Amino acid sequence: MPGGTLEVPMIPARNLRRHLDTLVASAIERAIAAGDLPEVAIPAETVERPKDPSHGDYASTAALRLARAAMRPPLAVAEAIAKHLERDETIEAPRVAPPGFLNFRLASTYLQDQVDAVLREGATFADLDLGTGKRAQVEFVSANPTGPLHVGNGRGAAIGDTLASLLEAAGYEVEREYYVNDAGTQAEVFAETLYARYQQLFGREAEIPPEGYPGAYMIEIAEQIRAEAGDRYLRPPGEAPDPELGERGIAIMLERIRATLERFGVRYDRWYSERSLYRPDGPYEQAMALLRERGFLVEREGALWFASSELGESKDNVVVRSDGRPTYYASDIAYHFEKFTERGFDLVIDVWGADHHGHVSRLKTAVGALGIDPARLHILLYQLVTLKRGGEVVRLSKRGGDIITLDELLDEVGPDAARFFFLQRSPGAQMDFDLDLAVKQSNENPVYYVQYAHARLSSILQRAAEQGLTPEGGDVRRLDQPHELALVREMLKLPEVIESCVTTFEPHPLPQYALDLATAFHAFNDAFKQQGDPLLKVITGDEQLSRARLKLVAAARIVLARVLGLMGMSAPDRM
RNA sequence: GCGGCUGUAGCUCAGCGGACAGAGCACUGGUCUUCGGAACCAGGUGGCGGGGGUUCGAAUCCCUCCAGCCGCGCCA
Known part of the structure; x- marks a missing residue:
């Protein structure tokens, strides 16, 4: 450090744009004070990065926006702002360009000093304080543990994990979470399918349910359980399966999912069990009690409905079926209630496949009905993935169970390329994954x-x-x-x-x-x-x-x- | 039928109110006796699905039509 000189704190790169905004705003103020501009409202955030680098590093559109109110040509307004603009160590003299832009170029000395700044800040360079002191949760993938992860889940994993990392860089304290659907219909069908496969291993005639899971992995899981536990779960023909069999199967499936994600570089802070929502006096009971108290629950046709149409939804939705079992919607309400109240996250992000978009509005409405600001919940939808090889679409047939798994994709292209390709596209766009290109070294x-x-x-x-x-x-x-x-x-x-x-x-x-x-x-x-x-x-x-x-x-x-x-x-x- | 997403260069996609519309791949022509050529430089390509409107200014906002995908269960 050179001694003797007055040490002015350097403007960090992360504040450059805001800094220039301030310079422009105060230049306008001075221009008004000097009578070079009439009294006008000062526009906020006029500085942007021009697409064309020959226009400089930053450009302000303030003059274009003020021209009408100032009743002057934009160029004249720009000149007036430029005249009063206070320069500092960050920029060279601004230039006025038609039709009224004010262009800034970063000073060479500033750029040079930033090299030292980066070295000084190291891995924390580019850290922001947007989220300092706030806690955020990103919940992603959360695929039903009824089968292996497929390529689409990989997209959700890449997006969710990177979003979590970005939030961390922005100062948030972040938790990554996987919501495990271990309750409800899917889990039951999974258990029935597993029991059928298990019985088949012992030579029994057993059919997997019509809506069951025909994939070969179910046989593998059954074999693994037989190897570990023998015939312990075999019951007299016709009897319902031992509930423990299903749980054991889900545990095995989850472990496989965890291993795949680990391979993909994704680590969760927490695996949250849907079933745990239903503990006595737990989130489910609390959330439902609160909704009832507020008069949002109505009984009709033997079921319990959430009166969401009163809150602007197109229709009401069932939360408890006529047979007494809660719907997934009820689970989700309880789950989000718990995220915001018990765990107190300031920001909750759910990363969902776009096929769930019909659920977005309903959930936000429910969150609002629970007295939570729905703006604290952001639901990020991503579109489906199509695989391409040699210009041809790789057909995915879910029926036959021969989906392309995330593991297979990782075998072929590796985690780095897979992540890069998934992240390249905006979540809202359906994407073609070009296997040929991704594999090329x-x-x-x-x-x-x-x-x-x-x-x-x-x-x-x-x-x-x-x-x-x-x-x-x-x-x-x-x-x-x-x-x-x-x-x-x-x-x-x-x-x-x-x-x-x-x-x-x-x-x-x-x-x-x-x-x-x-x-x-x-x-x-x-x-x-x-x-x-x-x-x-x-x-x-x-x-x-x-x-x-x-x-x-x-x-x-x-x-x-x-x-x-x-x-x-x-x-x-x-x- | 209603609702949502998408339609931009040959292909895959950015850009979503501002300056002549961009990137990667593909294609063409160059550079260098290479601090690792898995590199660099130069070049062409579309006027943003169609139509109408708002604006000083629209690929970007509004309306409408067309096409593709998704959703509209007491499945998740």
């Missing part, structure tokens, strides 16, 4: 392009270290080449990318950003080849310059590793 595959950049970064640092060269003592002011500054510019976008992902609850900008960052690095790294100038290499004869560039390399590596980490992908040092 070549430049055609964006996954390797990104990871390769990380490996190259690592390799440079290592090679330098072998020559006794480290970033230590490098002077970032030596970083003045266009490719160097372009790389820094790209690095500084990460906090904004994270903020955007978190506020929209959608992680899909991450892969594109990873690609952009990798591109900026590759261009920087190969500039010397392109320009035929060996002095542009990181490791040159100029030791001080080398150290400065090693700082840039080390900082870029930190940022790229962070992005890969957020996506749940590995950041290899060699490939």
Whole structure:
């Protein structure tokens, strides 16, 4: 640190946009005070990133928005704002561009200083404080433990897990949860199917129920139980199965699901049993009591209904069937009641397959009826996945039980590529998963392009270290080449990318950003080849310059590793 | 029938009120005796499903039509 000079706290990259917004707003105020602009309301948040980098790093549309109220041409308004704009260390002089934009370019010295800032912040670079002090829960996958996870569940897993990581980066304290449907009809049918397969192993005639699970995995589970417990669950013909058999089967299925997810890089903080909602004086009883108290429960046709039509829903919905058993809807109400009250999450995110979208509004209505602000619940829907191979759609037939499992996908393309491809598309878009492209270990595959950049970064640092060269003592002011500054510019976008992902609850900008960052690095790294100038290499004869560039390399590596980490992908040092 | 999602470059998809519409793949032509070529540079490609409207400005908002998918059980 240079001594003697006044230390002004540097504007961190994560606050740049807001900082520029403030600069523009106060410039407008001063312009008004000076009589260069008439009295007008000051627009908020006018600064954005222009699509075209030649327009600068940021641009304000304030003049375009004010023109009408100010009764002046937008260009004149822009000039007036520019005239009064206070400059600081972050930007160069703003430029006015037709039809009335105010364009900002980050100052080279600011960019250079950010390299040191990244090195100082390390893995916490790009952390935000949006969620500081708040607790969030992300519940995802939550597939019925009645069969193996399929490819669609993989999409939900990638989205949910990455969203959780993004929330953590934004300062939230996050819990990842899997809701286990171990109660209800599906679990019963599963148990019946399992008992049928189990009996078959002992040579009995037994048929799986019409709506049962025909997949071969049910035979495997039955075999596993026979191997562990012999004929303990065999009952006289015609009798209902031992409830413990079903439980044991579900436990086995769940363990398989857990192993698949682990392989995919997903770890849960909690596996929440649906059945546990029904404990005495538990969430189910409490939630229903509260709804009854508030007059939202009505008995009709022998069943108990939630009077959701009074609350704007298209119809009422059954919560307790006429046979006395609660519906899944009742479970979900109780489950969410428990999330908000007993566990006190500030924010709850459910990641669901789009086939459940009809349930979204109903659940939010119920949450509201329980006195909880429905805005605290965000339900993220993702569309179905189609697999493609050789340009042909891989047909998925659920009937025959020959779905493509997530395990099979992981066998074929590996977790890193699978996650990258799942994350690339916005959740709302149906996606085609191109197996051919995902498997390719070549430049055609964006996954390797990104990871390769990380490996190259690592390799440079290592090679330098072998020559006794480290970033230590490098002077970032030596970083003045266009490719160097372009790389820094790209690095500084990460906090904004994270903020955007978190506020929209959608992680899909991450892969594109990873690609952009990798591109900026590759261009920087190969500039010397392109320009035929060996002095542009990181490791040159100029030791001080080398150290400065090693700082840039080390900082870029930190940022790229962070992005890969957020996506749940590995950041290899060699490939 | 009602409701939701989707329709953007040859393919897969971003962009969702602002500056000539972008990325990856595919395609074409170059670079470099390579700090790892799984690299770099350059190039063409569409005017955003059709129509109407709002706006200084629309792929982005509104209306309508068309197409695909999903939902509308005392299944989850």
